[in-house]
Each structure stands twice: as C-alpha cells, then as structure tokens.
Amino acid sequence: MDAVRRVLIGVCGGIGAYKIPFLVRMLRKKNCEVKLVLTPSARTLVGQEALAALSGNPVYLDGESRYDMDHIRLSEWTDSFIIAPATANTIAKIAAGIGDNLLTTLCLSIPEEKITVAPAMNTVMWENKATKANIAALGSRGISVLPVGTGPLACGTSGPGRMLEIEEIAKHLLSHSEGKKNGWQTGLRCDKQGVSLTGKRVLISSGPTEEPLDPVRVITNRSSGKMGAALAEAAIIMGAARVTVVSGPASEPLPRGAEVIPVRTALEMQKALVEKFPSADLCIMAAAVSDYRPLNISESKLHRSEEEIFTLELAPNPDILAGLGASKSPCQFLAGFSLESGDEISRAEEKMKKKRCDMMVFNRADTALGGDSTAFTLLFKDGGKESFPVMGKLEAAQVILAKIIDNFHRAAPCGDI
Numbered sequence: 001m002d003a004v005r006r007v008l009i010g011v012c013g014g015i016g017a018y019k020i021p022f023l024v025r026m027l028r029k030k031n032c033e034v035k036l037v038l039t040p041s042a043r044t045l046v047g048q049e050a051l052a053a054l055s056g057n058p059v060y061l062d063g064e065s066r067y068d069m070d071h072i073r074l075s076e077w078t079d080s081f082i083i084a085p086a087t088a089n090t091i092a093k094i095a096a097g098i099g100d101n102l103l104t105t106l107c108l109s110i111p112e113e114k115i116t117v118a119p120a121m122n123t124v125m126w127e128n129k130a131t132k133a134n135i136a137a138l139g140s141r142g143i144s145v146l147p148v149g150t151g152p153l154a155c156g157t158s159g160p161g162r163m164l165e166i167e168e169i170a171k172h173l174l175s176h177s178e179g180k181k182n183g184w185q186t187g188l189r190c191d192k193q194g195v196s197l198t199g200k201r202v203l204i205s206s207g208p209t210e211e212p213l214d215p216v217r218v219i220t221n222r223s224s225g226k227m228g229a230a231l232a233e234a235a236i237i238m239g240a241a242r243v244t245v246v247s248g249p250a251s252e253p254l255p256r257g258a259e260v261i262p263v264r265t266a267l268e269m270q271k272a273l274v275e276k277f278p279s280a281d282l283c284i285m286a287a288a289v290s291d292y293r294p295l296n297i298s299e300s301k302l303h304r305s306e307e308e309i310f311t312l313e314l315a316p317n318p319d320i321l322a323g324l325g326a327s328k329s330p331c332q333f334l335a336g337f338s339l340e341s342g343d344e345i346s347r348a349e350e351k352m353k354k355k356r357c358d359m360m361v362f363n364r365a366d367t368a369l370g371g372d373s374t375a376f377t378l379l380f381k382d383g384g385k386e387s388f389p390v391m392g393k394l395e396a397a398q399v400i401l402a403k404i405i406d407n408f409h410r411a412a413p414c415g416d417i
C-alpha cells in the first residue's frame with residue numbers, strides 16, 4: 001500500500017468549485033488524506049457539509065477562532081497544496097505576497113514547491129496582461145501553474161480559461177508522490193524548484209499525416225497518436241504553461257488542457273509548426289510524417305482497372321524537423337523520434353545530427369507501434385545515451401520529459417527550464 005499523501009485543497013470563488021467534491025473523492029480513493037480551505041467567496045459556491053463528509057475532515061474557513069494558527073498547522077501537515085479553482089484575484093494576491101484570508105496566508109507559510117495552482121477564469125481575464133505577469137511571477141518562484149482548458153465557460157462564451165479537468169489535476173498531484181518512490185520519475189523533478197516544466201511552452205507534433213490521392217484515398221502511416229497524446233498529458237501534469245499539439249488525424253483523444261491544431265497533410269503540419277515554433281521553449285516531433293505525397297491529386301475518384309498497372313508519382317515532403325533544427329535558437333530544445341524496424345541505433349544518431357536536434361528518441365516498430373507501451377533509447381547530441389525497458393506510454397512520456405529537463409538544464413546557456 002502506498003504511503004498516505006496529505007493534500008490540502010484551497011478553493012476560491014470560481015464556478016469550477018462545484019467540481020471539487022469529485023476531486024476530493026478521487027484523491028481519497030488514491031489513498032490521500034484531504035483537507036480543504038475555502039475563501040469567503042467560495043463558501044456560496046460549494047457545500048461545506050458535503051466537503052466535510054467527503055474528506056472526513058472539517059472544512060477550514062476564515063474567522064473561525066477554533067482554527068487559530070491554522071496557517072501554521074496546515075502548512076506543517078500538508079505534502080501538496082492545490083488551489084483549484086484559482087481565480088485571477090487570488091492569483092494576483094499570491095503574486096504580490098498578500099495574505100488577507102486563510103488561503104492566501106497559507107501561500108506564504110507553505111513552501112512554494114509544494115504549491116500548485118489550477119487557474120480558472122473568463123478568457124479576457126486569462127489573457128489580461130496583469131494576469132499573465134502574475135502567472136509568470138508564480139512560475140518564477142517555483143509554484144506549479146497548471147494550464148487552463150479550452151471550451152465553454154460559465155459566462156456563456158467559449159475559449160481558454162476553464163479549470164483543468166479534475167482527472168488531470170489529480171494525476172499532477174499524484175505524480176509528485178510517485179516521484180518519491182522512483183528516482184527518475186517526473187514527480188521528483190517537480191518536487192525540486194526550477195526543474196519542473198513550470199512556465200514552459202511545449203509544442204508537440206503527433207499522429208500520422210494523410211496525403212490525398214483523390215477525394216477518397218490517402219497515403220498515411222500506421223500511427224495511433226498515443227505517444228503524442230501521452231507527451232501532452234505528461235507535460236500538463238508536469239506543470240507546463242502551455243501545451244500545443246499539432247495533430248494529424250489520429251484516433252487517440254488528446255488531453256483537454258492542450259491547445260490542439262488539427263492538420264491533415266505534411267505541408268499543413270509544417271505550416272502550423274513553423275508558426276508555433278518561435279514561441280515554444282521545447283518542441284517534440286512525435287508525428288509520423290509521410291515522407292512523400294502524390295505529385296498530382298485527382299479531383300474525382302480514380303477508377304480501378306484490372307488490365308493496367310497503376311503508377312503513382314510521388315514528390316518528397318519537406319523534412320519538418322530538419323527545418324525547425326535549422327531555425328532553432330540556443331534557448332530552445334528540439335527532440336525527434338526515430339522509429340526503426342530493427343536495432344539501427346546508428347540511423348537515429350545520424351538523423352539527430354542531420355536534423356540538428358538536441359535529442360532523439362529511438363524505438364522499434366515491433367514494440368512501439370499502435371500499442372500502449374514502448375521500450376526506447378534516448379540519444380543526446382553531446383553523445384549521452386540511455387536505454388529504458390518497456391513501460392506504459394504515459395510513463396515513457398514522463399521519463400522523456402524529465403530527461404529533457406535535466407539535459408536542457410545542463411546544455412542550454414539560457415535554459416532556465
């Protein structure tokens with residue numbers, strides 16, 4: 001049985017507060033002890049009795065003298081403090097070091113590396129310069145800031161600003177405790193200030209591309225998109241500020257906290273990546289890009305003939321990764337995947353050099369393609385090499401990101417990742 005993890009949840013007055021009872025239940029099922037503290041404005045949005053019953057602990061509120069010195073007792077008690085939903089107002093107060101209620105005072109008495117905020121607000125407020133500066137201030141102090149989801153908002157509009165789904169919040173919290181057991185796991189990295197993905201913008205390409213021959217037929221690759229989805233999820237769990245996925249038509253669903261740019265062809269994928277790359281700190285090319293595309297695309301469906309051999313002329317697609325490698329700044333980290341049918345690790349090394357990337361993930365088609373797990377070897381441009389046994393793709397994604405963080409830290413002169 002895992003050790004009990006003590007999670008303190010700080011609830012602010014955002015509409016997403018109604019989801020917190022579900023988070024409490026989820027964490028308790030995962031062997032966590034849970035306590036809650038509510039800001040005055042959260043009290044009207046979520047039932048205190050329900051929270052007390054679900055957590056098995058009293059709910060902490062302002063101005064109740066029986067909880068004198070709570071800001072010290074609770075800070076001694078907790079392993080993780082998650083503020084969800086975190087409103088723009090509370091985020092601003094944390095950024096400024098104001099402690100005008102129990103929740104914000106706790107942010108002054110609990111070490112920053114134990115604190116995570118899950119922001120939730122209207123899109124305009126999320127994009128406001130003051131909020132952006134406050135979020136950056138939290139990240140620079142070692143507080144984990146989870147990304148927001150995109151979708152319908154309580155105000156009736158739709159856009160970025162939703163609180164991250166509670167399943168992903170729970171995974172983020174649990175990855176902290178996992179890391180304590182397994183030295184190389186990401187949780188360990190998240191526990192140390194400055195080595196999580198906090199504040200970093202992550203760009204991932206994922207899935208196959210499709211190259212049309214005619215209105216109904218395509219040339220494609222056997223890519224499920226599972227590795228790209230796992231990388232996006234792991235980056236969110238590790239507190240990346242923004243996770244953008246440029247995704248070909250894959251069956252695997254992508255996490256809600258990611259910004260998704262759907263594309264079909266290699267040229268469309270290239271256009272989206274070239275546009276997003278300059279504002280990314282870290283880019284991972286996990287997509288299986290079609291190497292060629294039909295030279296001519298028929299406007300109408302091609303018809304079958306049993307007499308004639310059908311010859312198809314193919315034009316090479318651009319090497320997207322090589323293009324990004326050529327334009328990369330020293331502050332960016334670029335990683336590619338090299339899937340081979342055998343043990344051709346030297347091919348992966350050659351590709352890393354040719355495409356000027358910082359790291360290459362080598363894996364084999366027989367253990368990686370389509371499945372939920374993969375074995376892999378990481379190759380670094382300084383000659384470093386590390387092999388890992390078969391593991392689930394989410395776990396593999398966490399290892400890959402943790403190793404990138406380690407390497408980025410050592411290699412990039414301006415990489416404060």
Ligand code: C5P
Pocket residue numbers: 205266285286287288289290291317318319320321322335336337338339351
């Ligand atoms: O196809 P290849 O094995 O060379 O792919 C290695 C890496 O290059 C992968 O990360 C893949 O996403 C990327 N790639 C690309 N553009 C291509 C082909 C591959 O960016 N046209």
